[in-house]
Amino acid sequence: MASKKVVTKKAEPKRTAPPLETLDRLHAIHPDAHCELDHANAFQLLCATVLSAQTTDVNVNKATPKLFARYPDANALAKAEPLDVEPLVATLGFFRQKAKSLVGLARALVENHGGNVPQSMDDLVKLPGVGRKTANVVLGVIWNTPDGVVVDTHVGRLATRLRWTKNTDPVKVEKDLCKRLPRERWNITSHILIFHGRRVCFARKPACDKCGIRDACPSAFKAENVGRKPARSPRVLTVVT
Ligand code: SF4
Incomplete structure (x- = not known):
């Protein structure tokens, strides 16, 4: 048979x-x-998002409580030097560059926006270290007005x-x-x-x-190689995100 x-x-x-x-x-x-970046206000979210470049939200959330306890707002951070900030973010990759970005960002907030985070894409992307992605995180999460x-x-x-x-x-x-x-x-x-x-x-x-x-899902059970980034060249930081 x-x-x-x-x-x-x-x-x-x-x-x-x-x-x-x-x-x-x-x-x-x-x-x-x-949004899984811990924050209590727009300033903290802006800082956390800048710090999140090339690292995980979990790592950023471990670093930010001490950072925000020491520098609770833009006015406080604007008076710091990057060298003061570095130890507080030293667990994150590219911490020297990030410390410099944070201080520059805080100074620009104080000089141009009275220490407040602006609510428009145009103003946000003019801030040092802030690109379209970071601006949209803040606009979306804080005011639900993403661009x-x-x-x-x-x-x-x-x-x-x-x-x-x-x-x-x-x-x-x-x-x-x-x-x-x-x-x-x-x-x-x-x-x-x-x-x-x-x-x-x-x-x-x-x-x-x-x-x-x-x-x-059109990729179900055959997605392993779909949508993945090509291997990155080593240690390149995109500061503006
Ligand atoms: S690729 Fe797989 S896990 Fe991803 S959305 Fe499609 S079915 Fe879900």
């Missing part, structure tokens, strides 16, 4: 869902998605895996996300994608078998 051939069906996504539908599902999976979607490594990877973009350049990825998602969701989008990227859709080994949107 001829033996029956057993065909194992591979789990394949059934469809590519509209981005907003998938975002809503991801939000239901991560209802507490939020775009914050695209970090997790957001870029997820957007590629979900086929919300074909681009790899963060500025172009941001434009694609802004086109596909309503403005009122821009701020939460990055927090949701970062939460999912940190907890489920890992860069090297995404946990597709445990992922609640695998039926709608």
Whole structure:
């Protein structure tokens, strides 16, 4: 008798869902998605975001309590010298450059904005060490008025895996996300994608078998090499983020 051939069906996504539908599902999976940099106000978030370049939020959160206890606002930090600040951020990579950035930033806040953090993209990106990404973190988290979607490594990877973009350049990825998602969701989008990227859709080994949107993800079970950054050349710091 001829033996029956057993065909194992591979789990394949059934469809590519509209981005907003998938975002809503991801939000239901991560209802507490939020900015994971500890802060009590705009000044602290601005400093924490500058410190987060090339390091993890966890490391930044370990350093900032002492930093903010010593320098609670821009006026206090503006009077410091970078050498005073260095020991407080020495656990972070590129700490000398970051200490210099923080002091320069505080001095610019005092000189040009009365010690307050400005609320417009134009003013924020004129501050030393502050780029579009940092500005959007502050605008989104503090005032919910982002001028775009914050695209970090997790957001870029997820957007590629979900086929919300074909681009790899963060500025172009941001434009694609802004086109596909309503403005009122821009701020939460990055927090949701970062939460999912940190907890489920890992860069090297995404946990597709445990992922609640695998039926709608075009990269499910074949994502290992999708959306990952090429190997970085050693020790290059992008100061402006
Ligand atoms: S974990 Fe897998 S199924 Fe889920 S979003 Fe990432 S690639 Fe898609």
